[in-house]
Amino acid sequence: MKFPQKHTLAQIAALLNDIEYVGDADFPVTGMNEIHVVEPGDIVFVDHPKYYDKALESAATVVLINKKVACPDGKALLISDDPFRDFNKLTRYFKPFQKANASIAETAVIGEHTIIQPNCFIGNNVKIGKHCIIHPNVTLYDDTVIGDHVIIHSGSILGADAFYYKKRETGFDRLLSGGKVVIEDYVELGASCTIDRGVTADTVIGWGSKLDNQVHVGHDTRLGKRVLVAAQSGISGCVVVEDDVVIWGQVGIASGITIKEKAVIFAQSGVGRTLEGGKSYLGSPAEDSKKKFREMASIRQIPYILEQIKK
Numbered sequence: 566m567k568f569p570q571k572h573t574l575a576q577i578a579a580l581l582n583d584i585e586y587v588g589d590a591d592f593p594v595t596g597m598n599e600i601h602v603v604e605p606g607d608i609v610f611v612d613h614p615k616y617y618d619k620a621l622e623s624a625a626t627v628v629l630i631n632k633k634v635a636c637p638d639g640k641a642l643l644i645s646d647d648p649f650r651d652f653n654k655l656t657r658y659f660k661p662f663q664k665a666n667a668s669i670a671e672t673a674v675i676g677e678h679t680i681i682q683p684n685c686f687i688g689n690n691v692k693i694g695k696h697c698i699i700h701p702n703v704t705l706y707d708d709t710v711i712g713d714h715v716i717i718h719s720g721s722i723l724g725a726d727a728f729y730y731k732k733r734e735t736g737f738d739r740l741l742s743g744g745k746v747v748i749e750d751y752v753e754l755g756a757s758c759t760i761d762r763g764v765t766a767d768t769v770i771g772w773g774s775k776l777d778n779q780v781h782v783g784h785d786t787r788l789g790k791r792v793l794v795a796a797q798s799g800i801s802g803c804v805v806v807e808d809d810v811v812i813w814g815q816v817g818i819a820s821g822i823t824i825k826e827k828a829v830i831f832a833q834s835g836v837g838r839t840l841e842g843g844k845s846y847l848g849s850p851a852e853d854s855k856k857k858f859r860e861m862a863s864i865r866q867i868p869y870i871l872e873q874i875k876k
Contacts, residue, residue: 588641727784
C-alpha cells in the first residue's frame with residue numbers, strides 16, 4: 566500500500582502515539598507492506614525473533630519491531646510493544662472503512678458497454694472496464710479493479726478481508742486488509758467464487774484466466790496469464806501461480822508457495838510445497854503424477870503378492 570503522500574519517520578511515530586524510533590526524524594516513508602512484497606520506502610512489521618533477520622534484510626526501509634536492535638545502514642526502526650496492533654493502526658488511518666450509501670457507489674467507474682445485472686453491489690472506488698458482464702448478486706468490495714471483457718457469474722464476492730489472525734490470550738486479532746483485488750482483461754469467474762483482497766498489496770487474477778464455480782483465492786495471491794482453476798479448489802494467501810497452469814477440481818494449495826509455469830495439478834491433490842513447471846502432479850502431498858501412478862499400480866499388486874506368499 567502506497568500512502569497518498571510521503572511521510573517522515575517522526576510523523577509515523579506520532580500516529581502511533583509517539584513511539585520510539587531509530588533513525589533520522591525526516592527519514593522518508595512512502596508506504597507499508599507485507600514482507601513478501603515490500604519495496605524501499607515501505608514499513609514492514611515483525612514481532613517474533615525468528616523473523617527479525619528476514620525483516621531487517623528485506624527491501625523495506627522501515628521496520629516496525631518489538632525490540633530495539635542494531636539498525637542496518639539505510640534503514641530506520643519503529644519500536645513498538647505490539648507491532649501487529651500498530652500495523653493495524655496504520656492501515657486504519659491510511660485506508661479507513663467507508664460506509665456504502667448505494668448499491669452502486671457514486672465513486673464507482675463503469676466502462677462503456679458493460680452490463681450490471683440486478684442485485685449487485687459495487688463498492689466505493691471500484692473500477693470496471695469495457696464490455697464486461699456482471700451477473701446478479703455479485704459483490705465487488707471497495708477498490709476492486711476489473712479489466713475489459715470480464716465475465717463474473719452470480720454470487721461471486723471479490724474483495725473480502727484476508728484470513729489472517731494473531732492468537733492472543735483473549736482470542737484472535739484480525740490483521741486489517743487495506744489492499745485490493747485486480748482482475749485483468751478477458752478473465753471469467755464462475756458462480757460463487759470468493760477472491761480476498763490483499764492485506765496491503767493486490768490479489769491479482771491474470772489476463773485470460775478462467776475460474777470455475779466455487780473457487781477460493783486467498784489474500785495477496787497472484788495468478789498469471791491463462792490459468793485454469795476447476796471447481797471447489799482453494800488457493801491460500803501469498804501464492805504465486807505462473808502462466809498456463811491448470812488446477813483441477815478440489816485441489817488445496819498451501820500459503821506462500823509457487824506453482825511454476827505450465828504445471829498441471831490433478832483433482833483432489835494437496836499442494837504444500839513449490840512445484841516445478843511443465844510437469845503434472847497428483848495426490849496429497851502432491852507428487853509427480855507418473856511416479857504416483859506407478860505407486861498406485863504397485864499397491865494394487867499387494868493382494869496378489871500376499872496370495873502367492875501363502876501358497
